[in-house]
Amino acid sequence: MTTVVAYAAPAAKAPLERTTIERREVGEHDVLIDIKFAGICHSDIHQAREGWGEAIFPMVPGHEIAGIVSEVGSGVTRFKVGDRVGVGCLVDSCRECDNCKAGLEQYCTGGGVGTYNSVGKDGEPTYGGYSEKIVVDENYTLRIPDGISLDVAAPLLCAGITTYSPLKHWNAGPGKKVAVLGMGGLGHMGVKIAHALGAEVTVLSQSLRKKDDGLKLGADHYYATSDPETFKELRGTFDLILSTVSAPLDLDAYLALLRTDGAFVNVGAPEEPVRLNLFSVIGGRKTLAGSGIGGIQETQEMLDFCAVHGFGAEIELIEASGINEAYERVLASDVRYRFVIDTATIQSMGPA
Numbered sequence: 001m002t003t004v005v006a007y008a009a010p011a012a013k014a015p016l017e018r019t020t021i022e023r024r025e026v027g028e029h030d031v032l033i034d035i036k037f038a039g040i041c042h043s044d045i046h047q048a049r050e051g052w053g054e055a056i057f058p059m060v061p062g063h064e065i066a067g068i069v070s071e072v073g074s075g076v077t078r079f080k081v082g083d084r085v086g087v088g089c090l091v092d093s094c095r096e097c098d099n100c101k102a103g104l105e106q107y108c109t110g111g112g113v114g115t116y117n118s119v120g121k122d123g124e125p126t127y128g129g130y131s132e133k134i135v136v137d138e139n140y141t142l143r144i145p146d147g148i149s150l151d152v153a154a155p156l157l158c159a160g161i162t163t164y165s166p167l168k169h170w171n172a173g174p175g176k177k178v179a180v181l182g183m184g185g186l187g188h189m190g191v192k193i194a195h196a197l198g199a200e201v202t203v204l205s206q207s208l209r210k211k212d213d214g215l216k217l218g219a220d221h222y223y224a225t226s227d228p229e230t231f232k233e234l235r236g237t238f239d240l241i242l243s244t245v246s247a248p249l250d251l252d253a254y255l256a257l258l259r260t261d262g263a264f265v266n267v268g269a270p271e272e273p274v275r276l277n278l279f280s281v282i283g284g285r286k287t288l289a290g291s292g293i294g295g296i297q298e299t300q301e302m303l304d305f306c307a308v309h310g311f312g313a314e315i316e317l318i319e320a321s322g323i324n325e326a327y328e329r330v331l332a333s334d335v336r337y338r339f340v341i342d343t344a345t346i347q348s349m350g351p352a
Contacts, residue, residue, distance in 0.1 A: 001022040001023065001024060001025065002022065002023045002024075002025065002133070002135075003020050003021070003022055003023075004020065004021060004022075004023055004131050004132040004133045005018065005019075005020055005131065005132050005346050005347065006018075006019060006020065006021045006060045006127060006130055006131030006132070006346070007019070007060065007130040007131070007320055007323055007346065008021070008058040008059060008060045008127075008130070009048040009057060009058065009059045009061070010057060010058050011057050011058075012048070012049060012050040012055065012057065013048075013049045013050070015324045016048070016061075016130070016323050016324055016327075018320070018346070019058065021058075021060060021127050021131060023127075023133055023134065023135050024122070024124070024135050025135075026071050026072070026073050026135055027073050027135075027137075028073045028074050028075040028076075029073050029075050029076055029137055029138050029139070030072075030073045030076070030135050030136065030137055030138065031069050031071070031072050031073070031076060031079050031085065031135070031136060031137075031138050031141055032069070032070050032071035032072075032133060032134075032135050033065070033067040033068065033069055033070065033085055033087065033133060033134050033135075033136060033141070034067050034068050034069075034070045034132070034133055035065055035066075035067040035129055035131060035132060035133060035134060035343045036066055036067045036068060036150050036151075036342075036343060036344070037065075037066045037067070037150050037151045037153075037154040037317075037340050037341065037342060037343060038062040038064060038065050038066075038128075038129035038130055038131075038154060038340065038341045038343055039062070039064030039065075039129075039154040039155040039157070039158065039159070039313070039315075039338050039339070039340050039341075040061075040062075040064075040323070040326055040327070040330065040338070040339040040340070040341065041061075041063065041064055041155075041158050041159065041185065042184075042185060042186075042246055042330055043063075043158070043269070044061035044062065044063075044128075044327075045327050045330060045331065046246070046269070046271065047059065047061065047116075047117050048061055048327075051271040052269070052271065055117050056117050056118070056119070056125050059116060059117055059127075060116055060127035060128050060129075060130050060131055061116055061117075061128050061129075061130055062115070062116060062128035062129025062130040062131070062341075063087070063088055063089040063114070063115040063116060063128055063129065063157065063158055064088070064129065064154045064155050064156075064157045064158045064159070064338075064340075065086055065087040065088075065115070065128070065129035065134065065154060065157060066084075066085075066086045066144060066150040066151070066153045066154040066157070067084075067085060067086075067134075067150070067343075068082065068083070068084060068085070069081050069082060069083045069085055070133075072138075073138075076138045077138070078138045078139075078141070078143075079138055079141060079143070083143065084143070084144040084146070084150060085141050085142060085143060085144060086141070086142040086143075086144050086153060086154070086156070086157045086303070087115060087129065087134060087136050087140070087141060087142070087157065088115070088142065088157035088158055088161060088293060088299055089106070089114060089115055089157070089158055089293050090105055090106060090112055090113065090114065090115065090140055090293070090296070091113050091114070091115050091118075091120070091126060091136050091137065091140050092112070092113035092120060092121060092137060092140060093105040093108035093110070093111070093112045093113065093140075094108050094109075094110025094111045094112070095110075096110055097109045097110040102295075103295040103296070103297045103298065104295050105140075105295045105296055106292045106293045106294060106295055107292065113126060114126060115128045115129070116128030116129075129341075129343075130320070130323065130341060130343075130346075131343070131346065132343060132346055132347050139296065140296060142157065142296070142299055142300050142303060143300065143303070144303060145303060145304055145306075145307035146307075147307035147308075147310065148303070148306060148307050148311075148312045149312065151312075151315060151317060151340055151342075152311075152312025152313050152314075152315055152340075153303070153306075153312050153313075154313070154315075154340050155185065155189070155312070155313035155315065155338040155340065156189070156302065156303060156306055156312060156313060157299070158293065159185050159186050159189045159313060159338060160189050160193070160302050160303070160306060160313065161293050161294040161298065161299045161302050162186055162189075162267050162291070162292075162293050162294075163180075163186055163187075163189045163190035163193055163194075163242065163244070163267065164189075164193050164294065164298070164301075164302040164305070165291055165292075165293065165294035165298055165302075166242060166265045166267060166289075166291035167190065167193055167194055167197060167199075167240075167242065168197075168298075169291065170239075170240045170263050170265060172194050172197045172199040172240055173197045173198045173199055174198040174199070176199045176200065176239045176240065177199070177200045177202070177237060177238045177239050177240075177259075178194045178199040178200065178201050178202070178238065178239065178240045178241075178242065179201075179202045179203070179204050179234075179237075179238045179240070179241045179242070179257065180194060180201065180202070180203050180204070180219075180241075180242050180244065181204045181205075181225075181241055181242065181243040181244060181245055181249075181254070182204075182205065182243065182244035182245040182268065183203050183205040183210045183213070183214055183337075184244065184245075184333060184335075184337060185313075185330075185335070185337050185338045186244035186267060186268065187203070187205075187244040187245075187337075188213070188214075188217055188313070188314055188336075188337040188338075189313060189337075190242050190244055191203060191214060191217045191218050191219050192217050192218055192309075192311055193302075193305075193306075194218070194242075195217070195218025195219070196218070196305070196309040196311075199240075200220050200221075201218055201219045201220050201221075202219065202220065202221040202222070202223065202234075202237075202238070203219045203221070203222045203223070204223055204225050204230070204241075205222065205223075205224060205225065206224065206225055206226050207224050207226055208222065208224050210336070213314075213336065217314070231253055231256065231257065234257050235256055235257060236256070236257070236258070236259055237257055237258075237259065238257055238258055238259060238262055239258075239259055239261075239262050239263075240262065240263050240265065241254060241257060241258060241262070241263070241264045241265070242265050242267065243264065243265065243266045243267065243268055244267055244268045245268045245270075246268040246269055246270050246271070247268075247270055248270045248272050248273075248274045249270075249274060251264070251274055251275070251276045251280065251288065252276065252277050252280040255280040255281060255284075255286055255288065256280065258284065258286050259284070260284045260285055260286075261284070261285050261286070261287075262284070262286050262287070263286070263287040263288075263289055264286065264287070264288050264289070265287075265289045265290065265291055266288075266289070266290045266291070267290070267291050276288070313337065313338045313340075314336060314337040314338065315337070315338050315339070315340045316335055316336065316338070316339050316340070317340050317342055318339055318340070318341055318342070319341075319342060319345035320341055320342075320343065320345045320346045321345065323341065326339040
């Protein structure tokens with residue numbers, strides 16, 4: 001085992017603090033990654049505060065990881081020392097179920113292993129990217145193209161693939177009208193990707209405060225959901241609405257914005273239940289759906305797509321000592337648009 005410095009939540013709702021954790025030795029098919037940057041995802045906060053249910057503590061969050069390979073196992077064929085790589089939300093799966101065989105490891109029915117707040121096949125808890133180093137099986141490691149810098153690439157490992165996967169699955173592209181609900185860490189990536197796919201993109205945000213940003217990132221239209229006129233004007237407009245918000249919504253009101261056969265797809269996950277009148281989907285043969293992240297192959301496809309189109313995430317780089325403040329700012333929607341931890345600020349502080 002190798003001891004590394006990390007930031008961990010010692011208990012539910014407790015502030016994160018600097019500590020040490022143990023990483024397994026590099027196995028035959030493992031790569032050791034020197035983590036350079038780690039994004040802060042809203043789901044890190046949900047899990048560290050047990051908003052989604054009982055969790056494993058101490059918890060080292062972080063599933064938006066970008067770094068450099070510093071060691072490879074004897075059987076590794078995909079990577080070499082010095083490669084630029086990333087790790088997303090998944091570090092293992094059963095590899096045998098129908099979903100895994102189809103490249104849908106994110107929906108593994110035999111026991112997927114999350115990057116943190118999960119238990120690996122060795123029976124040990126997994127620890128995420130708010131740390132110096134991580135050991136990951138090469139099959140769950142992604143290659144970051146040279147066209148994207150590591151800091152803006154880190155959030156793509158969750159925010160990027162979480163929006164790319166449903167946009168591709170529901171055929172966002174030329175001739176399609178797509179609305180992105182929410183203009184935050186997920187939503188801003190949804191705008192960029194939907195625009196790059198060729199769709200006509202509308203942002204639906206609580207206010208017009210971020211309108212200039214939305215238009216600059218690729219939106220064609222921008223509306224405030226706090227204005228009742230928005231729901232009258234846009235009724236029956238969209239082929240696809242991608243909801244990135246993690247607060248309860250009036251689903252009936254948003255479903256009314258869809259065309260016949262339109263789809264409302266959730267990637268944000270509220271902690272509270274939501275209500276729905278089923279006539280909102282029956283009328284118009286509409287779909288209310290959800291989407292997780294993406295499989296390993298699709299995540300690599302997303303990274304390559306972003307490199308071809310020349311973009312990563314919009315980020316605010318912070319030191320590790322600012323993680324707890326960043327959590328509060330995320331909850332206050334005070335970030336444009338993703339906090340990314342410079343992990344050199346963990347390493348430079350000396351022993352924990």
